[in-house]
Amino acid sequence: MQFIQLLQENMTLALVVFGLLGLCVGSFLNVLIHRIPLMMVAAWRQECSQFMAEQADMLREHTTPLANIVVTDTPITLSKPASRCPHCAHKIKWYENIPLISWLILRGRCSDCKAAIGLRYPIVELVTALLSVLVIYQFGVNAAGLSALILVWTLVALTGIDFDTQLLPDRLTFPLAGLGLAVNSQSWFVSPTQSIWGLLLGFLSLWVVVKVFYLITKKHGMGQGDFKLLAVLGAWLGPTMLPLIILLSSLLGSIVGLILMKKQGGSRPFAFGPYIAIAGIIALLYGSDIVNWYLGMYT
Numbered sequence: 001m002q003f004i005q006l007l008q009e010n011m012t013l014a015l016v017v018f019g020l021l022g023l024c025v026g027s028f029l030n031v032l033i034h035r036i037p038l039m040m041v042a043a044w045r046q047e048c049s050q051f052m053a054e055q056a057d058m059l060r061e062h063t064t065p066l067a068n069i070v071v072t073d074t075p076i077t078l079s080k081p082a083s084r085c086p087h088c089a090h091k092i093k094w095y096e097n098i099p100l101i102s103w104l105i106l107r108g109r110c111s112d113c114k115a116a117i118g119l120r121y122p123i124v125e126l127v128t129a130l131l132s133v134l135v136i137y138q139f140g141v142n143a144a145g146l147s148a149l150i151l152v153w154t155l156v157a158l159t160g161i162d163f164d165t166q167l168l169p170d171r172l173t174f175p176l177a178g179l180g181l182a183v184n185s186q187s188w189f190v191s192p193t194q195s196i197w198g199l200l201l202g203f204l205s206l207w208v209v210v211k212v213f214y215l216i217t218k219k220h221g222m223g224q225g226d227f228k229l230l231a232v233l234g235a236w237l238g239p240t241m242l243p244l245i246i247l248l249s250s251l252l253g254s255i256v257g258l259i260l261m262k263k264q265g266g267s268r269p270f271a272f273g274p275y276i277a278i279a280g281i282i283a284l285l286y287g288s289d290i291v292n293w294y295l296g297m298y299t
């Protein structure tokens with residue numbers, strides 16, 4: 001408790017401490033991003049183990065990249081088995097697993113087989129650290145700040161998973177929605193009523209967009225995970241932030257979509273979740289500033 005008080009009195013120290021904490025959390029988020037899809041596939045396999053033939057068809061018909069994930073029969077949890085090099089199965093020692101630093105010392109290569117370690121690992125760690133610093137700078141070391149950290153960290157994990165698999169797992173979005181309602185029962189970000197309206201309108205607004213889009217084009221533009229993610233952000237930030245989040249995410253999504261289309265000629269499935277998550281983080285940190293600035297232009 002004394003330590004918390006020290007951090008509350010010394011902002012610079014707080015930013016350093018939470019920046020370092022962010023690096024470590026980022027390292028854990030890399031594990032989440034990698035393993036949750038594996039655990040989902042493992043769970044599905046278990047559920048349909050008695051219908052192996054049907055399940056083979058199901059995986060074949062399943063068009064997401066999850067179908068390409070090969071699952072071994074060793075049970076996977078977040079802590080087991082220990083991290084290994086995906087190329088040579090070299091067991092990663094603790095000193096090879098220090099966020100950012102190990103990657104720099106190893107120069108982005110496995111110490112054993114010299115296979116490249118993806119640049120995304122240090123990037124996720126750095127981004128998580130930077131976002132942690134921004135959150136604490138904006139909210140301070142208090143209940144709102146610490147709960148905002150949990151929101152942002154989970155959004156980073158969801159972004160990575162959706163980017164890889166075009167899925168936003170319920171096992172992350174549901175608890176996050178519940179936490180949003182819980183923290184706002186204490187009015188930490190918005191009032192309890194606003195939180196409930198945010199949840200409902202967040203889900204409905206994208207649902208309506210998708211239905212209309214489907215009526216016009218007969219194509220499914222977005223997954224249910226996207227509605228659920230917007231509902232989560234509504235529960236945390238209230239309904240007034242939803243237009244901003246939808247606007248920002250569409251803007252980001254179209255820009256990146258256009259760039260990708262030019263680069264790859266475009267029929268790769270497009271995950272919208274990351275843009276909703278990024279827009280949500282911007283709305284959390286600077287939403288009221290942006291809205292006030294916008295309204296201020298007309299007065």
Ligand SMILES: [Zn+2]
Nearest residue numbers: 085088110113
């Ligand atoms: Zn290796």
